[in-house]
Amino acid sequence: MAKEVLKIVNLSFAYKKNKDIFSNINFSLFEGEILGILGPSGTGKSSLLRLIAGLEKPSEGEIYYYGNEISGKNKFLPPHKRGIGLVLQEKVLFPHLNSLENVKFGIKGSKKDRKEKALDFLRLLKAEKFSQSFPNSLSGGEQQRVAIARTLAPEPKLVLLDEPFSSLDKGLRTALREETKELFRKTNTSCIIVTHDREDAEIMCDKVLKLEEGKIMEALFSS
Amino acid sequence: MLTLNNLLNNFWKLIPIFCLFIFISPLIFVLGSLLGEFNDNWSHLIEYVLPSYVSNSLILIIGVSILSLILGVGTAWFVTNFDFFGKSWLEWAIILPLAIPPYILAYTFTGLFDSYGSANEIVRYLFNLESSFIFFPNVRNIYGAIVVFSFTLYPYVYLTTRMAFLNQSRSLMEAGKLLGNSTRLLFFRLAVPLVRPAIIAGLALVIMETLSDFGAVEHFAIQTFTTGIFRTWYGMYDLSTAMQLSSFLLIFVAIFIFLERSERSKMSYSYANSTFKKTDSLKLVGLKNFFAFLFCFLPLFIGFILPIIELLNWAVFFPSENFLSNNLISTLFNTIVLGVTAGILCTIFALLINFLKRFHKSWLLDFSSQLLTLGYALPGIILAIGIIKFFSFLDKSFINLLLEVTLLGSLIGLMLAYVIKAYALASNTIESGFLRINNSIDDVSLSLKKTKLEIFFKIHIPLMKTSILTSLLLVISEVIKELPATLILRPFNFDTLAVTTYIYASEERMYEAASPAIMIVLIGLIPIIFLSKIIRDSRPGS
């Protein structure tokens, strides 16, 4: 049986005291699995990802990563020690670095290794053509390709994607969706995709959860 | 649990907090006067003079606010949106008046416009008029002071506003145009409300500097709150009441800042993008072209060219051998070293504090760094007294027990004064620099296993090059002009250009003051010209 990558136990989150965004959420993610979380905006989908990445602290509950507690009552592992990959909807490439440097940013190792690895990942995402270009000269789709390459380059075991394709137009979206899925499969990367778009979830995910009114439930469809 | 390792990891957090504590201490010593007794002099003050001090100060800041808004926002709007005669150089030359301290403009104004001043003499000569004929109105009054402060300080409004106009989402403006708004309507309905936080940030600096000034208002013999502070101290030998008055001044400014902040937090304040494309600037022709040129040239002329001409006039006709022969080199050296050191210290400190604020929402940190920005509004000499009291406390309670040295009268005191005085300039600039960096960039970097410190050095600093340089240069140009605190805190035989100028100017020996004053302007021009270059380079699309 596949290893349990992530286990969420009784997780609650509130921005302000007594104003729960969601409460008592439980689910697990297994190795190689692509999990979708579907729901209208404002239900706390992004907050859930931020909790897993370590950018916020939960008000209650625990998060286990490969069996180790990373968020809990007396335990909190800071985000830079978790190394959970993150892809956001907004274009957040470092504007002062070119594509290659952006991808190199998270890779460790010798100068040569880093460059080669970065180029590999740019190639994987068909972005090697603009490795020397700066973000402000790239289109939205190109930027998102570089951003995904940047996230995957350090080879994280878990990647979180927050509405990754929502700002792209339809054709681009379909293409990138397929390619990304393929890539995750190839590298056996586990992944959580948050989206409000049913199609995203249906095409990409092994399993889909629905987050609504602060509760999580299995979605009706499953592939 | 707090282990040694933990402590070391937090070291970089503790240092700025410790510094912050040191820096606000002199302010606390000033504010502490409020806990002391309010003596009989208060009833005298309230009955006879306080109402006029307060009303004069209010008239002054209201007048200065209105005029510097018109000048600062107006020029910023013209140079960002239109093409007109002289724009390419006016765009950066507009900030040159920053090199002229208000007190020097005040001195040259009386030199020009007094009944027998140069300007009146020229008019009489040109039109062959009687020597009793006086063409220009008297400037030694509150209106003269409003003009002096506005024309030396409007560049602060120009700098912040122009930056905001440039960052303004282009599509928003285009949407406005498509909806059929005229450019004028667009200015008042859309552009200005959108950049209001930036305008107010610049205006806050103008108001604080106006309130803290002593030199110019004293020269014009206007009884403001600040001159009242000095009168109480010098004339009644009553320092504690003077410090209490200063504390009320600080509280007034604090309320103003608080209102502005809470107002600002109500509106979501975001710069659309870190990258922007060139807005098409409209080419002006004919009368409009001329008007735009005049509108941008006038502040430069009154705030910079005119005083330079008058200073040169004095310096050429009455060369001050003493100044030029004696200490010019060491005075120059002192001024530059102090300016650059303070600039670096202040900027690094503002970077650290604002970086901490980005990751740790702490009201204490917020409050104390806000308190420190008040230092800008404190008259220099009262700040100096706060430092003297703080140092003598430190000297007596710690330092002397350990070492044979005293902090008082050391350069550390001067540095402290400059950092407190100029922190607002650095912090305002750095803070808006941080605001322009999307928070998601931090999130992504963290997920790429980078520590916050790595993010600071590899992402924030490179992205904020412009803000850092701007902060550095603003602080340097402020320190070069700083006077009252330098005067009292300096070590033996230690002169700066401002001190040398003041020593002459305080006795209205303007001719002797002219040479060092020109030096101040020249040295002050160096950072300003760098700043101008930044402005030129930040033109979108180029």
Next chain:
Amino acid sequence: MLLNKSLPFLIILALFGNLSISSEVNIYTSRHYDSDSKLYDDFKKLTGIEVNIISAKSTALIERIKSEGKNSPADIFITVDAGNLWKVQDLGLFTKIKSKKIDNIVPTRLRGANNEWIALAKRARVIFYNSEKFTSDDLSTLNYEDLSSSKWKNKIAIRSSNNLYNQSLVASMIANYGEAFTEKWARGLVNNFARKPQGNDRSQIIAVANNEADLAIANSYYLGLMLSGKKGDKQLNAGKKVKILFPSQNKNGTHINISGAGILKTSKNYSNAVKFLEFMLTEDAQKHLVENTYEYPINTKVEPSKLIAQFGLDFKEDDLDVANFGKFNSAALKLMDRVGWQ
């Protein structure tokens, strides 16, 4: 230039407190005249004692001395108003100046009660008038008190009440005639102002030269400066039009103020400090003072500058103890507030 080479070194030292060179005297002064620095150089040449200077506003300097306490590096405090000397004495910061030489030169009226401080030079606060408009006979009997008479309505130029010299003048009136009388007088005087108080003493004199006012109240030495030509032809020509009148000759005499100095209790170079004060009273030093600042000398062997002596020397001085200026300074300021003297 030695100074420039050693400067970085000096700065490093200065960073860590005050330098201390074996033979030195440290002076806090609120007199910032260029000409004084030549005296400091001369003193060093003569004695080999280094002179270190900080110049700033006297009140701020007093505060600094007070706060420095026993660590204060200051040996001598020099200022241009007797009120300030009194203030330092009142705070108990001065020590007695023990010197026969000084005792012989400085009259007791121009010293602290126990020799805490001494005068280095004198100045008179006098009336200036336009010689094209008045003769000395017209005005010879003029007293300070007469300046409140409605005869002079809109005719008098005087600077603002922020100015220490004015505060001292009013303080001396209070000491001589009491507060009630002085308040009535000051109210009358304010009514007679030709214009809102502005500028320094010199601009009052220029106002008289330009007929913007009939009488100006200002310190005597300003006219010397103007007549010296050092300030340009414009001021020289204005100076030539005015003359000095010494008021109150038939009453208490003309108001005199001093430039003075005292030695601080915490002084670590007491004997150097005494030497310095003795030096400042020598004929050479006094000569230099009067020829450059146009003040009146303390050493009677020295003549005032001709530029200022021409207006008379044997005038009657108000022999009120100058310490009163300090004692009544606060009262004077409040009084001026009450009568609306800006």
